[in-house]
Amino acid sequence: MPDTYDKRCQLGASRRRFEDAMALHSCKRWWGAVYIGGYAIECSLKSLICYDEHKSNFKETSAFKKGLQGASLHNLAMLLSKTDLQRTIELDRTGKLKDTWNTIASVWISDELRYSDKLGEELDSTKFIEAVKTWHQLLLSKQGVAS
Numbered sequence: 846m847p848d849t850y851d852k853r854c855q856l857g858a859s860r861r862r863f864e865d866a867m868a869l870h871s872c873k874r875w876w877g878a879v880y881i882g883g884y885a886i887e888c889s890l891k892s893l894i895c896y897d898e899h900k901s902n903f904k905e906t907s908a909f910k911k912g913l914q915g916a917s918l919h920n921l922a923m924l925l926s927k928t929d930l931q932r933t934i935e936l937d938r939t940g941k942l943k944d945t946w947n948t949i950a951s952v953w954i955s956d957e958l959r960y961s962d963k964l965g966e967e968l969d970s971t972k973f974i975e976a977v978k979t980w981h982q983l984l985l986s987k988q989g990v991a992s
Contacts, residue, residue: 850903852895856990859888863981870974875965876958882977883921883953889984890924896988897928921950930987942983945976 847854866882891903898906906913908927917923925931925946934942952958952973985991 848902850909852892852901852903855888855892855895855903856985856988859885859892859981859985862888863977866974866977870970873964873967875967875970876961876963878970879952879965879973880958882974883949883958885977886921886949886953886980886984887919887924889981890921890928891918893984893987894924894927921953925950928987930983933983941979945979948972948976949980 849855849858862881862885866878866885869881870878894906894908895901895903900906903909906927908924913923913927934946937943952969
């Protein structure tokens with residue numbers, strides 16, 4: 846079993862979860878697409894934090910050492926705060942990065958996604974998946990890799 850904290854594992858997982866989210870969305874599994882899409886962002890943020898700190902494992906990062914552990918590892922806002930992307934958002938004159946981040950952060954925090962027996966709504970899933978596409982591409986490009 847690979848070390849799930851390894852940067853390469855997180856990067857690979859981000860790509861596979863993105864693909865999974867797209868597949869679920871195309872199968873009209875709206876909430877599943879959103880849930881898995883959020884994981885794609887979570888994993889790509891963790892790999893970016895490793896990349897920025899020149900670490901091969903998330904456990905070696907200052908974020909982890911300063912307490913970003915346990916349930917907080919799934920908190921996208923906390924993960925984002927450990928990167929320099931807030932400045933990128935502020936410099937985006939189109940507002941697209943801010944809008945798409947707000948879509949991701951506001952929807953993915955809900956426990957309803959994890960435990961719901963509902964399918965969700967197509968419009969919500971479509972908006973979320975489009976936001977995930979934008980951010981996944983950005984997060985991977987910041988690491989010098991293609992999405």
